[in-house]
Amino acid sequence: xxxxxxxxxxxxxxxxxxxxxxxxxxxxxxxxxxxxxxxxxxxxxxxxxxxxxxxxxxxxxxxxxxxxxxxxxxxxxxxxxxxxxxxxxxxxxxxxxxxxxxxxxxxxxxxxxxxxxxxxxxxxxxxxxx
Ligand SMILES: [Zn+2]
Numbered sequence: 001x002x003x004x005x006x007x008x009x010x011x012x013x014x015x016x017x018x019x020x021x022x023x024x025x026x027x028x029x030x031x032x033x034x035x036x037x038x039x040x041x042x043x044x045x046x047x048x049x050x051x052x053x054x055x056x057x058x059x060x061x062x063x064x065x066x067x068x069x070x071x072x073x074x075x076x077x078x079x080x081x082x083x084x085x086x087x088x089x090x091x092x093x094x095x096x097x098x099x100x101x102x103x104x105x106x107x108x109x110x111x112x113x114x115x116x117x118x119x120x121x122x123x124x125x126x127x128x129x130x
């Protein structure tokens with residue numbers, strides 16, 4: 001499991017979900033931004049690397065996509081974590097079922113505990129490296 005550029009801060013959050021989802025299936029975590037001239041709103045993705053979805057890549061959008069289309073800014077921590085929880089839940093629940101939503105919520109609960117332990121005071125901060 002590799003944390004590619006800009007995603008290293010996710011490590012303690014991801015680790016907290018180890019009992020909820022089979023993390024060994026994730027090959028790497030990536031951060032991406034949507035080009036300023038594009039209006040696509042994708043918050044993240046969980047891309048299978050094989051047909052049986054045994055290995056996957058999780059990508060999370062960490063920057064605003066249309067900040068007046070002049071610049072990118074990091075999105076608030078709570079939004080990045082919500083996307084991460086959503087994509088992690090897909091490892092176990094592939095479809096957008098109520099079960100997927102429930103798992104996402106359980107992962108978010110863990111994330112909130114990690115944030116508290118890390119001393120995060122403001123979940124809307126845009127600097128993830130506390
Ligand atoms: Zn989804």
